Structures are given as C-alpha cells and as structure tokens.
Amino acid sequence: MGHRPKLRRRLRIRRRTLLRILVVVAALALALAFGRTRAAPDLTVPIGEIFSEAASFAEERGVFRAYDGEGRLLGWAASGSESGYGGPMLLVAGIDTLGRIAGVKVVEQRETPIFWRMARAPEYLKAVVGVPYDEIEYDYVEVIGVTGATISTGAVIASIRESVAEVAGAAFDVSLPLPTRPFEFGLLEITILVLFFAGIAAQRVSGPLRGRIRWVCQIAGLLIIGFWKDSPITLAKIAAMLSGFFPDPRTSLALYLLIAGFVVTSVVWGRNVYCLYACPFGAAQRCVGLIGGKSLKLPAWSVRLMGHLRNLIVFAAIFMAFLTLQPALSSYEPFAALFSLHGSTLQWLLLFIVLVVSLVISEPWCNFFCPMRSVEIVLQDIRRAARRTPRARPHD
Amino acid sequence: MQIFNSGFFWFVEGILFCVMVLGLRAVARDRSIPLTWWKWLAFGVWVLLAGFTIAFVGTSFGEGEPTAAIRGGLMFGLVAIIAAVVLWRVWMIGAPSQAAEKVTDS
Numbered sequence: 001m002g003h004r005p006k007l008r009r010r011l012r013i014r015r016r017t018l019l020r021i022l023v024v025v026a027a028l029a030l031a032l033a034f035g036r037t038r039a040a041p042d043l044t045v046p047i048g049e050i051f052s053e054a055a056s057f058a059e060e061r062g063v064f065r066a067y068d069g070e071g072r073l074l075g076w077a078a079s080g081s082e083s084g085y086g087g088p089m090l091l092v093a094g095i096d097t098l099g100r101i102a103g104v105k106v107v108e109q110r111e112t113p114i115f116w117r118m119a120r121a122p123e124y125l126k127a128v129v130g131v132p133y134d135e136i137e138y139d140y141v142e143v144i145g146v147t148g149a150t151i152s153t154g155a156v157i158a159s160i161r162e163s164v165a166e167v168a169g170a171a172f173d174v175s176l177p178l179p180t181r182p183f184e185f186g187l188l189e190i191t192i193l194v195l196f197f198a199g200i201a202a203q204r205v206s207g208p209l210r211g212r213i214r215w216v217c218q219i220a221g222l223l224i225i226g227f228w229k230d231s232p233i234t235l236a237k238i239a240a241m242l243s244g245f246f247p248d249p250r251t252s253l254a255l256y257l258l259i260a261g262f263v264v265t266s267v268v269w270g271r272n273v274y275c276l277y278a279c280p281f282g283a284a285q286r287c288v289g290l291i292g293g294k295s296l297k298l299p300a301w302s303v304r305l306m307g308h309l310r311n312l313i314v315f316a317a318i319f320m321a322f323l324t325l326q327p328a329l330s331s332y333e334p335f336a337a338l339f340s341l342h343g344s345t346l347q348w349l350l351l352f353i354v355l356v357v358s359l360v361i362s363e364p365w366c367n368f369f370c371p372m373r374s375v376e377i378v379l380q381d382i383r384r385a386a387r388r389t390p391r392a393r394p395h396d
Numbered sequence: 397m398q399i400f401n402s403g404f405f406w407f408v409e410g411i412l413f414c415v416m417v418l419g420l421r422a423v424a425r426d427r428s429i430p431l432t433w434w435k436w437l438a439f440g441v442w443v444l445l446a447g448f449t450i451a452f453v454g455t456s457f458g459e460g461e462p463t464a465a466i467r468g469g470l471m472f473g474l475v476a477i478i479a480a481v482v483l484w485r486v487w488m489i490g491a492p493s494q495a496a497e498k499v500t501d502s
Contacts, residue, residue, distance in 0.1 A: 291481050341471075345463065348470040356477055 017381065024315060031322035032243060038325065041107050043092055047077040050094035050103035063170035066094070075102050076171040080163030084155035086110035086236055086328035087245030091156070093128075093163035099172065101128050101136075104160055110245070111152045112236060112328040114342045119152035128160060133168050134176060136161060151251055183250045188231060191224045192254055192278065196261040199277030200269065214276065218283035225254075226280025230339040233258050233274065235314065235371040236331035239321040262372070266379040275372060281335055282366050285358040292359030306368040314371040333371070409450065413443050420487060430490045442476070442483045449476045 044057050047064050051074045054066035066074040077094040087110035094102040104125045109116065128136060158178075165176040195217050202213040225231050231254050238259070240247070249256055262274040275282055289295065317330035334351035337343030343351070350369075357364045366373060420439065424431050449472035456465035 288478060291478060291485070293485065345466055345470075348467050352470040352474045355474055359478070359481055 021378075021381075027315075028242075028318060028322055031319050035243070035322050035325035041090065043077075043079055043107065046092045046105035046107050047094060049105055050077060050092070051075055051096075061170070063167060073097060076167045078163045078166035078170070079107065080159040080161070080166065082155040082158040082162065083245065083248045084109065084111050085115050085151045085240075085247070086112060086326070087240050087243065089155050089159055091125075091159040091163055093160060093167060095133050095164065095167045095171065099133050101131050101133060101164065103129055104163070110240070110326050110328055112331050112336075114336055114344070115152045115328075118340075118342060119156055121153070121156045124153070124156055124160065133164050133172070134174065136164060151247070154251060184253055188224060188229045188254045189257060191220060192257045192261065195221055195278040196257075196265070196273050199271075199273035200265065202277070203271060217277040218279075218286060221278045222280045222283035222287070225258075225278060226284065226335075226339045229254070230336060231255065231258075232280050232333075232335050232339075233262065233372060234331050234333050234335060235317055236321070236328050238371070238375070239318050239330040240327035242318070243322060243325060243327055245327065262375075263379060266376055267383050270380075270383060272376050272379075275366060275370075275376065279366075279372075280339065281333075281370075282363060284338060285354070285363045285365055288355050288358040289362055294360060295362040296360050298361065303367065307373075310369055310371075311374050311377075313369075314374045317371070405454070409447065413447075416443075424487070427488075427491050429488060435487055435489075438483055438486050442479050445472070445479055446476050449473055 043064065047057060047066055048054050051066040053068045054074055055069040056067045056071075058065045058067070062078055064077045066077060068074055075094050075096040077092055079090055079092045081088050081090045083089075089109040089111070090107040091104055092107055093104045096102045106121065106125070109121075111119065161176070162178060165178055168174045168176050198213055198217050202210045202217075205213070233255070237247075237255055241259075247255060258274060258278070261278070262272060265271060265273040313332070317332060321327045321330035332347070332350070334343060334347040334354065337347045337351045338355075354365045354369070417439070421431070423429070449469065452472055453465045453469040456462070456468055
C-alpha cells in the first residue's frame with residue numbers, strides 16, 4: 001500500500017513529461033509541415049535575370065528555353081542541386097546559343113551566413129560566366145582545405161556543374177562528367193573513433209588515470225576537431241537532419257560519426273562520451289577554467305532556471321529553423337568564432353562572456369547554453385523510461 | 397572617438413599602468429611574495445597586450461570601423477583578461493600559503 005502514492009506521483013510526473021514532449025513534438029512537426037508546404041521557387045525569375053532580354057520561356061523535362069520578344073532562342077537553362085552545410089542548395093545555370101555560360105544564379109541556399117561568405121560563392125559564379133560549357137575547370141578536390149568552408153564551396157561547384165551538364169545534355173546532346181566528391185576518411189574521422197573508444201574505455205578505469213585520459217582526449221579534440229577542422233556538432237546540423245536534409249556521407253562522415261557516438265553512448269551506455277571526451281568547446285572551457293583555478297558553485301534554483309531557459313532557446317531555434325526551412329538560422333553557438341575566427345558580433349560577444357565566466361564557473365556553456373545538453377536530457381529521459389534509472393549528472 | 401587618438405588618453409593610460417605597477421609591488425610586499433625579473437617581464441608583456449587591445453579598439457572606432465572595433469575588442473579583450481589571470485597566478489608564485497601565514501600570525 002505504501003508504494004501506491006509514490007507510484008501515483010511517478011505516473012503523474014511521467015504523464016506531465018509525456019504531455020510536455022508531445023506538445024514540443026507537435027509544435028515542431030507543425031512548423032516543419034508548414035515549412036515543407038511552401039511553394040517551389042519559380043525558376044523563370046532567375047532565368048529571366050540571366051537572359052535579360054527573355055520575354056518567354058518553354059520548359060521540357062527540367063530544361064528551360066528562353067526566347068526574346070521576337071521568338072528568337074536566347075539560350076537554355078536548368079537547375080542543379082547539391083547538399084551543403086545547412087541543406088540542399090539550388091542553382092540555375094544558363095547557356096547561350098554559342099555554348100557559353102550566360103550566368104549562374106543561386107535560387108535557394110541554407111548555409112550559415114559566415115560559411116556562405118567563406119564559400120566565396122559569388123566569385124565562383126562570376127568566374128564561370130562566358131566560359132564554354134565544356135571547359136569548366138572547377139573540381140571539388142581543388143577546394144578542399146582552401147576556403148575553410150569546403151562543404152559549402154563543394155556544393156556550389158557541384159550544383160554549377162550539375163546544372164550545366166543538364167543543359168549540355170538537352171541542348172547539345174553532350175554528356176558531361178559530373179563532379180566527383182571523394183569519400184573522406186582521414187585523421188579527423190580516425191580521431192573521432194579513437195576519442196569515443198578511449199572515452200568508453202576510460203569508464204572502466206578509476207582514479208587519476210581516468211582524469212588523465214579525459215584531458216588527453218579533450219586536448220586532441222580541441223586541436224583536431226576544433227582548431228584544425230572546426231567540426232563540432234552544432235544545432236544547425238541537427239536541425240538540418242531533422243528537416244530531412246541529410247548531408248552527403250562522403251563529405252560529412254565525421255558528422256555522422258559524432259552524432260552516432262553521441263546518441264549511442266547516451267542511450268545505450270548512459271554516458272555521453274562526446275561532451276565528456278570529444279567536444280572541443282568543452283575542452284576550451286576546461287582549459288580556461290584551469291587557468292582561473294576556482295569554480296564557484298551556483299545555487300540549484302539558478303541552475304534549474306538556466307536549464308529551462310536553454311531548453312526554451314533550443315526549442316525556439318529549432319522551431320524557427322523548421323518554419324523557415326533554414327536550419328542555419330538555429331545556429332547560435334560561438335564555435336566558429338573560436339575555432340576559425342569567423343562569427344557574428346553576437347557570437348563573438350557570447351564567446352567572450354562564456355570564456356570569461358569559465359574562469360570562475362565550471363563549463364558554463366555546457367551547463368547553461370549548449371543545445372546538445374537539451375538533446376542529451378531527452379535521450380536520458382528515453383533511457384530512463386526504458387530502464388527506470390536516474391538521470392546522470394551533467395558533466396562529472 | 398577623437399579621445400583615443402589624443403596624447404591625453406595615452407598619458408592617462410600610462411598613469412593607470414604606473415598605478416598597477418605600484419599596486420602589484422604593494423601586494424607582493426604585503427604577502428611576502430618574491431619579485432623576480434621574469435615576473436616583471438610577464439607584466440611588461442601583458443601591458444603591451446592590454447595597450448594593443450585599447451589602441452586597436454580606439455583606432456578602429458577613430459577610423460569609422462565600429463564592427464572591427466567591437467569584434468577586435470572582444471577578441472583581444474578576451475585574450476587580455478585570460479592573460480591577466482595567468483599573470484596574477486605567475487605573480488603569486490612563491491607566495492607563502494595561507495595556512496603557513498595563519499601559523500605565523502598566531
């Protein structure tokens with residue numbers, strides 16, 4: 001009998017949690033549905049910009065013909081789409097009757113403004129104008145490591161080549177080779193695997209050795225995942241995946257490894273290895289905290305309040321990303337500011353605040369702002385519901 | 397933002413740094429911290445860094461580049477603040493521990 005009130009209380013909590021999750025999921029689903037039902041872009045507008053004298057268009061199997069006012073053919077145009085950092089981007093390329101590229105226009109892109117700037121897309125779009133369709137020299141391999149936004153640049157180049165190939169096939173009956181995007185498996189991917197295995201193995205040892213392993217892993221993560229590759233998990237990447245925009249596994253294998261490691265270790269094993277052993281920003285905060293030397297303990301109510309605030313921010317960010325179908329909008333993390341010195345003023349300000357606060361409070365980003373913490377809580381709730389075990393503490 | 401380009405501003409900044417030198421000396425004397433040449437060298441490097449940060453912000457504002465001033469200020473300011481904490485820890489090297497101080501007091 002004594003167990004009954006406890007059970008009832010637990011059931012009530014569960015019902016409340018379930019209701020909360022249902023409301024959140026329903027709201028996000030509605031936003032995503034709204035975003036998805038937007039009308040497809042009218043391609044004649046950008047084609048009209050490429051062929052400024054065009055008065056009418058005719059479309060056949062995705063290839064447009066542009067005619068002037070007297071019915072003379074001006075050229076052909078087609079769209080090309082490739083997956084970028086924040087989702088697919090859509091470009092339109094026009095080829096004139098002499099077989100030269102008349103222009104390329106971006107119809108849709110979902111990159112974060114910083115990566116879009118780094119991708120130097122306008123330069124690539126301008127440089128191909130006037131070039132014969134079969135003489136485009138850009139290849140994906142050329143831009144790897146050159147721009148700092150290789151996924152975005154690679155998507156721009158692939159989209160240009162795809163649209164040009166489409167027109168060349170339809171108008172000139174020429175089959176152009178499509179750009180090759182090589183499968184990337186290098187030091188970054190190996191490092192991620194090693195860090196996850198080391199993190200799991202570290203849980204089997206105790207005492208100072210575990211702490212030392214964590215430091216070594218975090219420093220490696222900071223240098224390789226952070227400063228070298230600038231590839232931590234961001235909310236924009238998760239929002240893109242939840243929107244159905246899955247990045248090309250050939251160029252984003254590291255992201256898949258990180259997310260898989262994060263989810264699997266959180267759900268199956270109950271300890272989030274990514275945050276503890278691989279996250280470069282967590283490592284940066286720990287290093288700064290080590291310099292500060294002291295860690296203030298905040299009252300429990302303020303930690304709870306900040307947690308609710310963080311969940312609200314994450315919800316609002318994903319909601320906006322779904323509603324506008326622009327996952328990049330949800331990215332508020334200051335990672336790029338620290339690791340590649342690119343960021344908005346707001347991100348720089350956030351980085352400044354977080355790292356200064358890290359001098360006196362342990363890992364403030366992880367505990368109060370990080371969207372991955374909210375995701376981790378959801379995963380832990382799933383695990384708790386399945387196994388009825390208590391939620392693990394944030395970062396111990 | 398003409399003030400940043402004026403000699404008066406740098407005069408004030410010089411005074412502030414001198415006050416800092418005197419303050420650090422006083423702290424070291426009060427806590428019986430040994431002062432070595434490399435501690436002063438570290439302080440000198442930090443003064444250069446802090447001066448550069450202020451100069452960067454000031455001149456950027458002066459040239460009508462508020463975004464550069466804000467971002468540069470945040471970036472170099474962050475480094476200067478963290479470096480200040482490092483400097484403080486370097487400065488405290490050789491300080492007698494608080495427990496030892498208590499024993500001496502009693």
